[in-house]
Amino acid sequence: MNSHKYKSSRSFFNRLAMLLDREDIAAGVFLFPALSLLGIFLIFPIIYLGYLSFTGGSFTRSGVQWVGINNYLRLLLSPDFWQVIGNTLYFTIGTVIPSIVIPLGLAVLLNQNVPFAGIFRTIYFIPSIVSLVAAGLGFRWLFQADGAINALLSSFGFDKIAWLSDSIWAMPVIIILSIWKQIGFNLVVFLAGLQAIPSNRYEAAELDGANSWQQFRHITLPGMQSTLILTAITTTIFTLKSFEQVYIITGGGPLNSTNLLVYYIYDRAFAQFDFGYAAAAAMVLLAFTSGLVYLQLRTWTQD
Structure with a gap:
């Protein structure tokens, strides 16, 4: 058995x-x-x-009712939504470009025989592991009316700036924080991309009389094409989903000038309990980020 x-x-x-x-x-x-x-x-x-996104009502009041495309029509006709879209584009462009250019330049410098390069890499990478909430509180203290930044300006004879209560200056504060947060991660990615480029290409270029700019333009940039595309897309996605900066520092103000799309979705869903409208706005964000992912996959396939 x-x-x-x-x-x-x-x-x-x-x-x-x-x-x-x-x-x-x-x-x-x-x-x-x-x-x-x-x-x-x-x-x-x-x-x-x-x-x-095709429903109305909420989970706490009248229940959920089917409303078709009404939420999307409300989005298209809402001045606040288009202001938020403009804020998000301004914030994204202002964050992504410096978050790529600055760490790329730093990576090229640190990839050479620079004294204490390891220490500098560590210093630049530290912001990427700091909590955004803690960083936001720190930046709010720095840029408040009586904060360290205004104290520094006053010591040089400049007038104080109402950084967080001025609709012109509030967004740059959010952008500076986001750039500071992203530089370290992008720096590490660029260093890895630079080290993947064969050194004999630079040696051959030096023998042909190419200067540093020509080597960067004709060897470094083409050799890091995939890395640059990956970094641009991941940085853009990171920027589009920014929430903590706005929530901690400005709360979307002043005058809705720092209200970004993710914070707008949060406010409509959990402050106004308009879940259908918030879901429609979230689907717009999802469609845009999905397009970026498709672009990334298509670029890698072509490479």
Whole structure:
């Protein structure tokens, strides 16, 4: 009896091993746990978000009613939404470009034989591991009316600036914080990209009489094309989902001048309980970020 059970179990494991020898079945077995979690925590919420964008009401008052495309029409006709879109574009452009140019220049310098290069890399990377909430509190203290920045300006004879209560100066404070936060991560990525470029290309260029700018233009930039595209897209996505900076420092003010799309979605959903409208705005954000991911995948495929 025991030998029969042993043979049956052995036969079962043999058949299982034969099935796993097929690459498609083995891949499905190993991917199933990850795909299940992905479906539960990512795909289903996105589908449900799309459903909510066609509904009205809230979960706390009158329930949910189907309203069709009414929420999207409200978005198109809302001056506040278009102001938020303009704020988000201004913030994104003002953050992404310096967050790429500055660490790229630093990476080129630190990739050479610079004294204490390791220490400088550590110093530049520290902001990327600091909590945005803590950094936001620090920047709010620095740029408040009686903060350290105004004290420094006064010591040089300049007038104080109402950084956080002026609709012109509030957004630059948010941008400076976001750049400071992103530089370290991009620096590490650029250093990795630079080290992947063969050194013999630079040696050949030096023998041909190429100066530093010519080497950077004709060797460094083409050799880091994929790295630059990846960094640009990831930085843009990081910028588009910015929330903590606005929440901690300005709360979207003054006069709605620092209200970004993610904070706008949060405010409409959890302050005004207009979940359908907030879901429609979130779908707009999702469509834009999905387009960026598609651009990244297409660029990598072409490379």
